[in-house]
Amino acid sequence: MPEPTLPSPAALDPADSTPLKASLAPERGLQTGEYLTSGQGVRLPDTDHSLKAGTRGPTLMEDFHLREKITHFDHERIPERVVHARGTGAYGVFTAYGNAASITRAGFLAEKNKQTEVFVRFSTVLGSRGSADTVRDTRGFATKFYTDEGNFDLVGNNMPVFFIQDGIKFPDLIHAAKWHPDREIPQAQTAHDTFWDFVSLHTEATHHVMWAMSDRAIPRSYRTMEGFGVHTFRLVNAAGETALVKFHWKPVAGVHSLAWEEAQIAAGVDPDFHRRDLTDSIDAGLFFEYELGVQVMPDTPDETFQGIDLLDPTKIVPEELAPVQPIGKLVLNRNTDNFHAETEQIAFHMGNLVPGIEVTNDPLLQARLFSYLDTQLSRLGGPNFNQLPINRPHAPVNDNLRDGMHQSVVHRGIAPYLPTSLGNGAAPEATPPDKGAYVHLPKPVKGEKIRENPASYADHYSQAALFYHSLSPVEQEHMVEAFTFELGKCYETPIRERMLTVLAKVDAGLTAKVAAGLGLPAPQDTTPAEVVPSPALAQVTDRVWPITGRIVGVIAGPGADLDGIDSLRTAMKAHGVVLRVIAPIGGILDGKEIVERTFQTARSVEFDAIVIAGGAGKLVDLQATVLLQEAFRHAKAIGAWGDGEQLLLTAGIDPAAPGILRSADAGKAYAEQLAAALGKHRAWERMPLLKPAAS
Numbered sequence: 001m002p003e004p005t006l007p008s009p010a011a012l013d014p015a016d017s018t019p020l021k022a023s024l025a026p027e028r029g030l031q032t033g034e035y036l037t038s039g040q041g042v043r044l045p046d047t048d049h050s051l052k053a054g055t056r057g058p059t060l061m062e063d064f065h066l067r068e069k070i071t072h073f074d075h076e077r078i079p080e081r082v083v084h085a086r087g088t089g090a091y092g093v094f095t096a097y098g099n100a101a102s103i104t105r106a107g108f109l110a111e112k113n114k115q116t117e118v119f120v121r122f123s124t125v126l127g128s129r130g131s132a133d134t135v136r137d138t139r140g141f142a143t144k145f146y147t148d149e150g151n152f153d154l155v156g157n158n159m160p161v162f163f164i165q166d167g168i169k170f171p172d173l174i175h176a177a178k179w180h181p182d183r184e185i186p187q188a189q190t191a192h193d194t195f196w197d198f199v200s201l202h203t204e205a206t207h208h209v210m211w212a213m214s215d216r217a218i219p220r221s222y223r224t225m226e227g228f229g230v231h232t233f234r235l236v237n238a239a240g241e242t243a244l245v246k247f248h249w250k251p252v253a254g255v256h257s258l259a260w261e262e263a264q265i266a267a268g269v270d271p272d273f274h275r276r277d278l279t280d281s282i283d284a285g286l287f288f289e290y291e292l293g294v295q296v297m298p299d300t301p302d303e304t305f306q307g308i309d310l311l312d313p314t315k316i317v318p319e320e321l322a323p324v325q326p327i328g329k330l331v332l333n334r335n336t337d338n339f340h341a342e343t344e345q346i347a348f349h350m351g352n353l354v355p356g357i358e359v360t361n362d363p364l365l366q367a368r369l370f371s372y373l374d375t376q377l378s379r380l381g382g383p384n385f386n387q388l389p390i391n392r393p394h395a396p397v398n399d400n401l402r403d404g405m406h407q408s409v410v411h412r413g414i415a416p417y418l419p420t421s422l423g424n425g426a427a428p429e430a431t432p433p434d435k436g437a438y439v440h441l442p443k444p445v446k447g448e449k450i451r452e453n454p455a456s457y458a459d460h461y462s463q464a465a466l467f468y469h470s471l472s473p474v475e476q477e478h479m480v481e482a483f484t485f486e487l488g489k490c491y492e493t494p495i496r497e498r499m500l501t502v503l504a505k506v507d508a509g510l511t512a513k514v515a516a517g518l519g520l521p522a523p524q525d526t527t528p529a530e531v532v533p534s535p536a537l538a539q540v541t542d543r544v545w546p547i548t549g550r551i552v553g554v555i556a557g558p559g560a561d562l563d564g565i566d567s568l569r570t571a572m573k574a575h576g577v578v579l580r581v582i583a584p585i586g587g588i589l590d591g592k593e594i595v596e597r598t599f600q601t602a603r604s605v606e607f608d609a610i611v612i613a614g615g616a617g618k619l620v621d622l623q624a625t626v627l628l629q630e631a632f633r634h635a636k637a638i639g640a641w642g643d644g645e646q647l648l649l650t651a652g653i654d655p656a657a658p659g660i661l662r663s664a665d666a667g668k669a670y671a672e673q674l675a676a677a678l679g680k681h682r683a684w685e686r687m688p689l690l691k692p693a694a695s
């Protein structure tokens with residue numbers, strides 16, 4: 001059995017770490033021909049007027065251009081994903097540290113410095129394609145690795161557990177969580193009766209519900225979000241030894257979330273908040289980075305680790321028991337050219353495995369193995385979607401799959417079958433041991449046919465309590481507010497009451513606060529579980545994180561210190577931070593073209609910090625006041641130099657409050673103070689001031 005502790009990752013050789021070139025899609029590119037043509041290549045003289053019998057006459061059927069143009073348009077959409085419909089994606093490069101060779105023979109993980117092109121699609125789960133990005137929801141984090149040995153898909157989420165233990169419940173869960181079928185509302189929300197009805201009755205959902213009510217459900221950016229494979233996978237090394245692992249994506253920028261009010265404002269003022277952040281950042285060269293890590297557990301016959309059932313997807317293995325060991329790095333560095341062709345048509349499937357990676361008997365994972373291909377057959381219109389450029393493997397494909405709708409390959413040869421004596425059409429099998437074939441582990445399978453869970457699956461509360469007790473006080477407070485908000489949106493009192501009885505089994509204090517917020521009595525029969533917290537689960541800690549891609553708004557007006565703005569911009573750029581000047585009127589300020597937002601177009605949610613330039617202290621503007629007050633409420637860093645702090649007073653903000661950075665000028669020392677404040681994500685020390693008066 002391989003060692004659970006991997007060798008430390010050796011430093012990557014920078015010479016070998018240059019980004020891969022785009023290798024996909026021969027069809028990529030502009031239509032560069034000389035003239036407009038029809039789909040048949042016939043040159044067209046006029047695409048503005050249809051062919052009619054006289055200027056006032058009826059349109060003629062004969063107009064092939066009109067018919068083709070309208071017909072194709074009529075069929076431009078494909079069905080949206082039944083879940084995870086709203087998403088965005090980017091290409092990147094994965095580089096292996098090489099230390100995973102002791103646990104897997106998968107080349108893209110085992111070979112040091114090996115680079116593999118990937119495509120990642122991030123998504124929300126519940127909303128339709130056009131819904132807002134910043135809703136409270138689980139996020140999908142799906143990665144396709146185009147490895148030399150075939151495609152491997154890691155189709156994970158940003159939460160490590162799931163609502164159900166058996167895939168057969170998935171349609172029930174989604175029917176309850178999505179909109180009500182009579183009116184198709186609410187959109188992209190769990191704050192409604194059917195969701196809370198289901199999860200209060202189906203209590204194995206409790207652990208995931210805790211995550212969904214935590215700040216993890218409203219990430220600041222896909223850059224600051226963890227990813228989890230959720231299920232336990234089985235890795236196989238070159239010697240045939242196995243280990244059970246859980247996959248983790250750790251964001252280099254740390255885990256950071258929006259404030260709930262910010263998320264709600266952003267959903268209105270910029271529904272594309274996360275999508276824009278990803279694509280703008282890549283355009284600016286401020287790439288998103290994550291480390292891939294594994295928790296390695298011995299492959300014991302009972303498939304448990306320290307009493308935790310590794311086949312139960314409602315359970316985590318705390319990092320304190322099995323550390324997450326980094327095995328490679330992902331850099332997302334290239335935007336798509338065509339959303340439909342790439343992001344919309346990509347098809348992930350956890351059955352896309354490469355030698356060295358196997359699935360386990362987790363009943364949720366097993367059901368997924370069926371569902372993804374099945375749904376893609378109708379979503380992408382037939383069995384040939386693997387030929388779409390975005391889905392095409394980079395490894396050679398010699399399948400004997402033929403014909404079907406949308407076949408785009410002209411297969412040659414007369415013998416697409418095996419065995420054959422004719423050759424010329426079918427490649428031979430990659431017979432083991434040495435041809436790199438995917439050989440399933442010969443694990444014995446036995447058991448009686450039953451519809452039953454293992455006894456260990458009955459514990460629905462201990463890890464929900466573990467999660468709650470591992471959070472920092474400010475995160476716990478946010479969770480109280482989230483439960484109170486969501487349950488407060490339910491119309492049915494019995495549902496709220498039932499959910500309180502579920503929460504009572506998690507934590508009495510949490511239940512009492514939520515009950516008080518709902519104006520309901522807290523259940524008395526509380527039996528919360530005893531737990532040992534896992535500090536690794538808290539996202540608000542003393543750590544300071546890299547600030548690449550963060551955005552600082554600078555309020556300026558006529559007479560503002562433009563040299564100061566320039567030097568702040570230069571200093572922040574060195575940290576990968578973008579500076580945006582906000583002024584009363586757009587365009588040119590005091591002769592310089594530096595204004596990117598006006599008070600009318602700017603909203604606080606798009607900035608991680610707001611600074612008032614010297615010389616702008618006397619501005620009087622209601623929108624600027626709102627901007628500053630929101631930034632204050634959301635515990636963002638706020639700064640002012642020179643007379644800038646006068647504007648704080650105008651906005652009713654105490655310049656001496658925590659997290660307010662004041663300075664005589666915008667020199668280097670000031671920029672470093674601002675960078676340090678951003679690295680803490682928020683001015684957490686201001687939080688006590690922000691509580692509602694009643695609490």
Ligand code: HDE
Nearest residue numbers: 081084121140141142156157167170230367368371372375
């Ligand atoms: Fe999915 N899920 N899922 N899911 N899922 C889909 O596949 C399904 C589950 C996840 O960006 C669908 O191609 C079942 C867990 C992501 O294209 C569908 C069950 C996790 C994405 C489907 C689950 C996920 C999907 C819809 C219970 C985290 C978006 C479109 C057995 C580990 C992938 C599609 C993308 C998409 C079914 C549970 C993650 C219907 C039946 C657990 C990230 O096949």
